[in-house]
Amino acid sequence: QVQLQESGPGLVKASETLSLTCSVSGDSISTYYWSWIRQSPGKGLEWVGYMSYGGDTNYNPSLKSRVTISADTSKNQFSLKLSSVTAADTAVYYCARGAGGHWGQGTLVTVFS
Amino acid sequence: DVVMTQSPLSLPVTLGQPASISCRSSQSLVYSDGDTYLNWFQQRPGQSPRRLIYKVSNRDSGVPDRFSGSGSGTDFTLKISRVEAEDVGIYYCMQATHWPYSFGQGSKLELK
Numbered sequence: 001q002v003q004l005q006e007s008g009p010g011l012v013k014a015s016e017t018l019s020l021t022c023s024v025s026g027d028s029i030s031t032y033y034w035s036w037i038r039q040s041p042g043k044g045l046e047w048v049g050y051m052s053y054g055g056d057t058n059y060n061p062s063l064k065s066r067v068t069i070s071a072d073t074s075k076n077q078f079s080l081k082l083s084s085v086t087a088a089d090t091a092v093y094y095c096a097r098g099a100g101g102h103w104g105q106g107t108l109v110t111v112f113s
Numbered sequence: 114d115v116v117m118t119q120s121p122l123s124l125p126v127t128l129g130q131p132a133s134i135s136c137r138s139s140q141s142l143v144y145s146d147g148d149t150y151l152n153w154f155q156q157r158p159g160q161s162p163r164r165l166i167y168k169v170s171n172r173d174s175g176v177p178d179r180f181s182g183s184g185s186g187t188d189f190t191l192k193i194s195r196v197e198a199e200d201v202g203i204y205y206c207m208q209a210t211h212w213p214y215s216f217g218q219g220s221k222l223e224l225k
Contacts (some may be wrong), residue, residue, distance in 0.1 A: 045162070045205060045216040060213040094161060099209035100152060101173070103161040 002026040004095050004104035012089075014113040018082040022095030022104060029053070029076055032098050036069060036080045039106070040091035048093075051078055085111045115140050115208055119217035125225045132193040134220045136206035141186050143210070150209035153182055153191045156219075157202040166191065198224065 008020035022034070036048040049059035051069045059067045068081040082089060092106040116139040126132045142149045153166040164173050166182035169189060179194040193200060203219040 044218055045207075047214040047216075058212055062213075099150065099167075099214065100154065100162065100164050100207065101167070103163070106161050 002097055002102040004097065004102060006093060006095050006104045006107040008107060008109070010108055010110060012085055012109060012111050014086055014111050015084055018080070018085050018089060018093075018109055018111075020080045020093055020095075020107065020109070022078050022080075024076050024078070024097075027097065028073075029071055029078055030073055034069075034071075034078050035096045035098065035100070037094045037096055037100070037103075038091040039094070040088075042088075043091075046091075048080065048082075087111050087113070114213060115142075115211045115215050117206055117208060117215050117217035119204075119206060119220050122218060122220055124220055124222045126193075126196045126222060127225045128198065129195050132196050132200075132222060134191045134204050134206075134222075136184075136189045136191070136217050138187045138189075138208055140211060142189075142208050143186065149185065151182075151184065151189050152207045152209060153180075154205045154207060154216075155200075155202050156205065157199075160202075162205065193222075196222070196224075 003025045005023045012018045031053050033050050033052040035050040039045050049069050051057050066083045071078040090111045092108050094106045096103045118137045120135050142151050149169050151169050154162040156162045165176050170182045181192050183190050203221050205219050206217040
């Protein structure tokens, strides 16, 4: 059974960098691809980006200049960094396998000024 | 970007009655490999989304057979043959054919 768990700060100051980690069990991140998705009341569900097993990444063009997704295969984790955050980045952030076959429970990140 | 448009956005249903949600995409969702990457998700209150259907009509493991998906090209439908209390929640269609992947606005199913 694949399980994903997000972790990271729930509060981030505006203009700083949001950093989240997704810990995966029951599967290896060296297979398939792994995604970050966010959900906010204003924008609904939005695909942030994904990282493939080969290390290739694909980011939503609306966020591309600010997003980095990377992996730590030794820990079976992958991470999200979103720089220069604003209030518009306040959302529940989910990690998921592939195109959404398995999701983490989500973590609320609030950007404050 | 591909825009996914769902209807209705609110769906009051009586227990035991059928329900249907429509999803329309702004572009064809047929990928170059011939498959159509249209998925349906259910989000119960306070929970993460859960995939019910992938590639238009394939039920995920553990999904009751009262859920079915159909459609092609740009028009898709999720049907629930007999609504049960546990089906209350928001349903989203989502396309994974074109990048960036995108979701519909969500259709809220509630009991009458």
